[in-house]
Amino acid sequence: MGRGPSIENRKNAEDAKKAKTFTKFIREITMAARAGGGDPAGNPRLRTAIDKALHNNMTRDTVERAVKRGTGEGGGQAVEEVRYEGYGPGGVAILVDCMTDNTTRTVAEVRHAFSKQGGNLGSSGSVAFQFAETGEIIFDIREEPALEEKILELALDGGADDVQSEDGFVDVLTSPANFETVKAKLEAAGLKPIEAEVVMRPSNRVAVAGEAAETLQALLDWLEELDDVQEVYHNADLPAAS
Template identity: 65%
Template sequence: MGRGPSIENRKNAEDARRGKVFTKLIREITIAARSGADPAGNARLRVAIDKALSANMSKDTIERAVKRGSGADGADNMQEIRYEGYGPSGVALIIDTMTDNPVRTVSDVRHALSKHGGNLGTSGSVAFQFQRIGELVFDTSAAGSEDRLLEVALDAGADDVQADGGRSTVLCAPDAFEAVKKALTGAGFEPLDADIVMRPDNRVAVSGDAEETLRDLLDWLEELDDVQEVYHNAALPPAQ
């Protein structure tokens, strides 16, 4: 009897997390579809749909989001806004949002930063420290898979492959992302994660209280309804 509420609470928490992920994916599809409802001619939409399918979103839900973004299913007043700022120990942050209320969003982001010893910067204040790049992560713990992935990735146009602890991260130009992903999946490699991201040129070390505060800040930002993605330049060790 004592296990019932615990299991129910875990399920509720998982449902809430899944709902938040779906909300962000739907927003991304909606915004991407503004540039065209046909994924064949809209690379951003193809990437967004792939992410949604990987998260087990239904095709009906995806189609409704595409229709909304393309204007075929009512008005869409969402805006994309990028905020730049600093967290504890001067960690650079890029916070990508989608919102129908920019006043609310900037207030929420500013509050989160100030609560954790950070501050909002001006446009361009940290973006120069990042590059927009395709990033695909694979499990290459099996014998021989690391070398095979490296060969396929470079042949497909990837710029670099970084291996560490049984995982390999493939980096490529955004316009090569789809070709690289297709070549790797065709060779039997299924990505653990694949997206076009803002990747820092260099990472700064954080530890102790600063690390704890930064993790709290990142969690806070990612919980905000309007926040889509948060990028930073901290060298954070894996959470225990």
């Protein structure tokens, strides 16, 4: 009878995934500190990046080293932010945000992923107009559905643009400028989000099913695995995983 992967192999895979996630956090903290300074109190992007890293059990020492690297105290190679835009199977719009020290390598890897999975890389601006930069603060209220009214009241009072609820989750939407204010107001009331960040949110969703959905998911997974990729955004309405 066949056996699944050993505990050691599973642990190694989990460690590798954790290391990749931490690398993304470090790059985001470094770029945020470089762009807006090393003081989280005056740099909302840096504050959000640090909060996310600490929430995922990154040590404060690692965070501080990333901040110093961003402010020029820690040395290291120069890294720049770059965004690629394209279309995947089913006409799905895809944004790929990267941080890289070699754009020639990065664009070649991203283009290869698109071409192998039935998509194509477009020019700058070909896709981005279908997305808007939006603050998202998401709560899981499946065990406490009565919290929905409290979240709604506090969020709108704090300056949120909209509050959407579905299947036991509440999604608070804000402008990037109001994101920190709304998040702080909700957390001050003892409400802990499962996710809170500024994302590129699509204006409309495209329904994708069958083989197109499978190929699209393969493309998204491929892109997520690339070392230089920070975030992948798309406007697909994919079927729920079975």
